[in-house]
Amino acid sequence: MTARPRLRITGRSSSHFTRVVRMVAHELALPTEYKVLADIMSTDTAHYSGHPALKIPTLHVDDRPLWGTEVITRRLAALAGRERDPRVVLPHHLHDDLCLNAQELVWHAMGAQVTLVLGLRVSKLPADNVFFTKARLGLEGALAWLDPHLDAVLDALPAPRDWSLFEITTFCLVEHLVFRPSVSLEGAPRLRAFAKEYGLRASAQHTPFFFDPA
Template sequence: MPTALEELARPVLIGRSSSHFTRITRIFAAEMRIDYSFRVVRDLMSSDPEDYGGNPALRIPALQTSRGAWFGALNVCRELWRRSSPRPRVVWPEDLDEPLLANAQELVLQAMATEVSLIMAGLAGTGDGNAHHAKMRKALTNMMSWLEENARPVLAALPPHRDLSFLEVTLFCLVTHLEFRGVLPTASYSELNGFCQQFATRASCSGTAYRFDT
């Protein structure tokens, strides 16, 4: 167990190894070469903000640091980048100033959120059989179809002189998570799978594989 001084010296990431939003931050931490402690949220049905690092939205991930807590994957990734030295060249969402790239980032994040809603509905026993659930599943398949059709031009349009982009990390985490959780078959998405196979060669990906915490 880390001591209190060690906990203060390095950030504490709060999340789950089976969460795609958490994996985004773990990939960033590896890419930024940031050491951290990992605290697992055991019960996703908990309504206690303290279980989520103080996040009142009751969501993961969160990052606790000596400066305070950071809620959400993007906030956490930005703080990890600020802590890195030297700071890699990262393409952030605000750098995507063309409709194709901006829409791709929006749809990736929307698809991730929709997938979470479908999973949580299943856990709560309120899944199939209602119009809202059907709409969410249709929206997810629509978004994945759009991403598949546009994957090649989107990736080609990213700034070439980059070490990493938030879009690539989130896209990789989304596609691989759909298969991991069995939410949506991905075998037909050849462009997206090709991208994932290439991106998965990074050490940051092999070291953060999805698994259920025990």
């Protein structure tokens, strides 16, 4: 029998992309080590466990790094022997245009949230610059589409399922907008209700957002 590889996630407890991979590891019952990036504004790749693009998360499988949240979740599913399990629904298993568009908008919204938080709140750049206006409008547009379509998307996801990356990413996005408000969730009641319910899962309770000490 081959030994199970050692898994280490580098990230931050205030990062929605990090929370996605940590929730997936928890859902898959995969033990992982956790290395915290102390300063998100660091320009030293060593602090990011070698991520050349200065991003989190990174998954180390033994000594080999893997980058990209979606790729990492796919690898975690494979390591848990569940890559072909129909109860685990990853983006490459989606074929319905509604679900594919919804997943794309969630990824987009997560990226726009990084732009707004790092640009405005952390770096204190001028909010009236059209770069941030577009990021905010794009994020609001994504939420305005996702909210009324959410139930149809959930119905169209493969079932029965234990979890899908669409649900986990949507949960982490909405929770992050509560944790680090950049746009209002007033007009997104369905997304808020979904996040409240999904937040009861053990994987969500195990990974609350907070600021890691520097």
